[in-house]
Amino acid sequence: MGWIEAAFLVPFVEFAFMRRALLGALMLSLSAAPVGVFLMLRRMSLTGDAMSYAILPGAAAGFLLYGLEIVPMTLGGLVAGIVVALAAGAVSRLTVQKEDASMAAFYLISLAVGVAMVSIRGSSVDLMHVLFGTVLALNDDALILIGLVTATTLITLLVFKRALIAECLDPLFLRSVSKLGSPVHFVFLGLVVINLVAGFQALGTLLSVGLMILPAAAARFWSQRVETMCLLAIVIGALSSISGLLLSYHAALPSGPAVILSAGCAYVASVLVAPRGVLVTRLPRTAHRTA
Amino acid sequence: MADACITFSDLTLGYDSHPAIHHLDGVVEKGALLTVVGGNGSGKSTLMKGIVGMLKPMGGACAVAPGTRIAYLAQQSELDRSFPAQVRDLVALGLWPQRGLLGRHTVKDRQTVSKALAAVGLEGFEKRPIDTLSGGQLQRALFARVLVQDADLILLDEPFNAIDARTVADLIALIKGWHGEGRTILVVVHDLDLVREHFPAALLLARQPVAWGEARKTLSAKNLLRARQYHEAWDRHAPWCAPDNAVSTARNHTGAA
Numbered sequence: 187m188g189w190i191e192a193a194f195l196v197p198f199v200e201f202a203f204m205r206r207a208l209l210g211a212l213m214l215s216l217s218a219a220p221v222g223v224f225l226m227l228r229r230m231s232l233t234g235d236a237m238s239y240a241i242l243p244g245a246a247a248g249f250l251l252y253g254l255e256i257v258p259m260t261l262g263g264l265v266a267g268i269v270v271a272l273a274a275g276a277v278s279r280l281t282v283q284k285e286d287a288s289m290a291a292f293y294l295i296s297l298a299v300g301v302a303m304v305s306i307r308g309s310s311v312d313l314m315h316v317l318f319g320t321v322l323a324l325n326d327d328a329l330i331l332i333g334l335v336t337a338t339t340l341i342t343l344l345v346f347k348r349a350l351i352a353e354c355l356d357p358l359f360l361r362s363v364s365k366l367g368s369p370v371h372f373v374f375l376g377l378v379v380i381n382l383v384a385g386f387q388a389l390g391t392l393l394s395v396g397l398m399i400l401p402a403a404a405a406r407f408w409s410q411r412v413e414t415m416c417l418l419a420i421v422i423g424a425l426s427s428i429s430g431l432l433l434s435y436h437a438a439l440p441s442g443p444a445v446i447l448s449a450g451c452a453y454v455a456s457v458l459v460a461p462r463g464v465l466v467t468r469l470p471r472t473a474h475r476t477a
Numbered sequence: 478m479a480d481a482c483i484t485f486s487d488l489t490l491g492y493d494s495h496p497a498i499h500h501l502d503g504v505v506e507k508g509a510l511l512t513v514v515g516g517n518g519s520g521k522s523t524l525m526k527g528i529v530g531m532l533k534p535m536g537g538a539c540a541v542a543p544g545t546r547i548a549y550l551a552q553q554s555e556l557d558r559s560f561p562a563q564v565r566d567l568v569a570l571g572l573w574p575q576r577g578l579l580g581r582h583t584v585k586d587r588q589t590v591s592k593a594l595a596a597v598g599l600e601g602f603e604k605r606p607i608d609t610l611s612g613g614q615l616q617r618a619l620f621a622r623v624l625v626q627d628a629d630l631i632l633l634d635e636p637f638n639a640i641d642a643r644t645v646a647d648l649i650a651l652i653k654g655w656h657g658e659g660r661t662i663l664v665v666v667h668d669l670d671l672v673r674e675h676f677p678a679a680l681l682l683a684r685q686p687v688a689w690g691e692a693r694k695t696l697s698a699k700n701l702l703r704a705r706q707y708h709e710a711w712d713r714h715a716p717w718c719a720p721d722n723a724v725s726t727a728r729n730h731t732g733a734a
Binding site: 227345346348349351352354355356357358359360361362363364366406409410411412415 | 531554567
């Protein structure tokens with residue numbers, strides 16, 4: 187039993203920073219994974235990616251003005267993310283251009299502004315921190331922020347669940363019975379932004395989208411129901427967080443990439459062996475029913 | 478005379494300043510069963526969108542009696558068939574007007590959905606994933622959703638497209654049932670024989686109203702010939718219509734340029 191304890195329990199029992207990292211990552215899984223399920227079902231998985239670049243100049247502005255402080259960097263990221271989401275949404279709704287193109291345009295502008303701003307003052311170490319985060323350095327402020335985001339996300343998802351599903355399933359129908367179609371889209375983009383912002387302190391702007399998309403994409407292979415998919419995504423996210431932190435501890439890897447790599451393994455395993463994955467659907471079927 | 482359900486007053490609907498429905502006047506009475514017929518691009522779907530309020534009039538008005546609950550089955554559904562939903566989820570969307578965003582779906586609601594599915598011949602399809610339905614089965618499921626919506630005004634845009642004869646007969650029976658319950662129904666139909674055989678009234682469109690009345694009279698050879706002579710294409714140099722202020726200002730600007 188000794189080595190199991192040493193491998194799985196000791197890191198969390200002995201080190202407070204590991205416990206904080208675990209708490210932060212578990213809360214992020216609870217919050218970001220179901221958001222990722224809806225992103226995926228709306229065929230917006232890459233939008234999550236784009237938004238994670240979009241928050242960079244805001245985080246950079248906070249960093250330039252106040253240094254490595256969680257609150258200004260978070261608020262900056264939030265503002266930048268919302269500006270890009272609203273601008274992209276407005277262009278797609280007011281002109282002939284679709285949202286994929288306008289989103290790409292605005293996130294690229296945003297990314298360039300962000301990198302330029304960091305390079306004005308920061309060293310490459312600072313840039314690495316903004317881009318890739320440090321889950322092992324989560325302070326009280328960061329944990330409180332993640333907790334608030336998690337609560338907001340879960341409540342909002344519960345309230346808007348029906349509208350979100352209707353907007354994915356049959357948007358024209360929703361428009362014919364309700365005026366919620368457009369507002370619910372922006373509320374949802376707002377959720378994406380706050381979850382990315384919550385994640386970037388721990389995982390960095392580039393990887394915070396990983397806990398959102400990978401567990402959701404993996405869950406899709408296991409279930410046909412939205413609710414089950416959300417729960418599975420949360421479980422996959424939580425397990426990836428635990429195994430990623432342990433991997434990071436034992437193999438001396440950076441924590442963000444370790445967590446996302448674990449989620450990546452869960453995804454690849456799901457692609458291969460899940461009931462709706464490659465192997466099962468390609469197996470020759472010898473039996474069929476009479477009707 | 479029955480009350481008006483929809484009142485068109487000099488209604489013009491269109492896109493990019495070109496009319497798709499030009500100067501439509503008339504009243505659809507409560508409880509009417511009206512087919513809307515005409516060639517491709519004659520303005521049928523545009524009229525439906527105008528009634529639902531998805532398209533704002535370029536001129537005139539389209540007034541639906543206050544408090545009317547509308548069910549609209551679009552021609553080009555934006556339904557995402559790859560979405561992980563079951564047939565009962567799709568049909569239960571029709572409960573939106575009653576339950577809204579937050580109202581819980583009750584046991585009775587579930588029975589309503591099942592009854593609607595039975596009524597369209599999809600008994601036992603509750604848990605079928607929607608991506609396993611055939612085109613006709615999906616259309617029946619969408620009719621079940623209209624049933625669940627329990628609307629006063631039902632707008633069906635080409636509901637019989639690519640549907641087999643047996644299903645068309647079933648769907649027409651449903652429409653007649655709704656008509657018997659006093660609901661107002663507008664159906665866009667392409668098959669003129671179907672209209673003559675099953676429906677009492679028709680509105681013949683050709684980017685403007687050609688005829689409106691009893692179905693067989695409306696679909697006379699003379700009217701159909703007139704309808705066929707309209708121009709489907711937009712005329713970029715067509716003169717401005719209706720000398721109201723906004724338009725004449727626009728015309729003056731064009732003239733100056």
